[in-house]
Amino acid sequence: MDGVPVRVLKPITYMNRxxxxxxxxxADPGFNPATDLLVLVxxxxxxxxxxxxxxxxxxxxxxxxxxxxxxxxxxxxxxxRIGVGPLPEGADWSDYxxxxxxxxxIEQIEALMPExxxxxxxxxxxxxx
Numbered sequence: 001m002d003g004v005p006v007r008v009l010k011p012i013t014y015m016n017r018x019x020x021x022x023x024x025x026x027a028d029p030g031f032n033p034a035t036d037l038l039v040l041v042x043x044x045x046x047x048x049x050x051x052x053x054x055x056x057x058x059x060x061x062x063x064x065x066x067x068x069x070x071x072x073x074x075x076x077x078x079x080x081r082i083g084v085g086p087l088p089e090g091a092d093w094s095d096y097x098x099x100x101x102x103x104x105x106i107e108q109i110e111a112l113m114p115e116x117x118x119x120x121x122x123x124x125x126x127x128x129x
Contacts, residue, residue, distance in 0.1 A: 001121070001124055002121070002124065002125065004124050004125075006124070007025075009021045009022070009024075009025070015063060015064040015067075016063035016064060016066070016067055017067055018039075018064040018065075018067045018068055019067035019068045019069075019070050019071025019072070020067075020071065022037075022068065022071050022072065023071075025037070026071065026072070033072050033074055033076060033077040034055075034056070034074075034076040034077060035127060037072075037077040037078065038077075038078045038079070038080060038120065038123050038128075039064075039065065039068055039077060039078070039079045039080070040079075040080045040082065040120075041062060041064055041065060041079060041080070041081055041082065042081075042082050042083075042084045042097060043060075043062060043081040043082065043083055043084065043085065044083075044084050044085040044086065044087045044093060044096060044097060045060065045061070045085055045086075045087075046081055046082070046083030046084075046085055047083045047085055047086060048083050048084050048085060048086075048104075048105050048108045048109070049083060049108030049109065049111065049112050050083040050112070051080060051081060051082045051083060051112065051115070051116060051119065052080075052081045052083075053078065053079075053080045053081075053119050053123065053128065053129060054078065054079060054081075054128065054129070055076075055078050055127070055128025055129060056075050056076045056077065056078070056128070057075060057079070058075060059075075062081075065079060078123060078127075078128040080116070080119060080120065080123075082109075082112075082116065084097065084101075084105065084109075
């Protein structure tokens with residue numbers, strides 16, 4: 001993309017085993033997660049229609065990010081958290097994130113797509129904020 005080589009990895013495991021998808025990258029001696037990895041995840045703790053891009057941080061309770069941190073033995077990698085929240089009162093988080101989007105959520109995510117694409121392109125050019 002714009003002269004930057006890009007690999008897209010999509011785990012075929014359950015989300016809480018996402019770190020396994022990084023095996024090929026970890027085997028590459030030139031791979032540096034702090035500069036070469038951007039992980040996109042859904043996050044029910046962030047309002048739907050919003051996102052947050054950070055260069056490092058904690059998993060914040062997200063099991064997929066916990067798995068990635070375990071595989072990398074590091075928290076230093078960029079993550080783009082895409083809001084799908086809030087979690088409805090009394091709802092089970094696993095049922096909620098596995099349920100289909102409502103029509104309102106679809107509209108919110110579709111409206112957010114240009115900003116998400118721009119954030120990924122900016123990360124490719126400039127790195128994490």
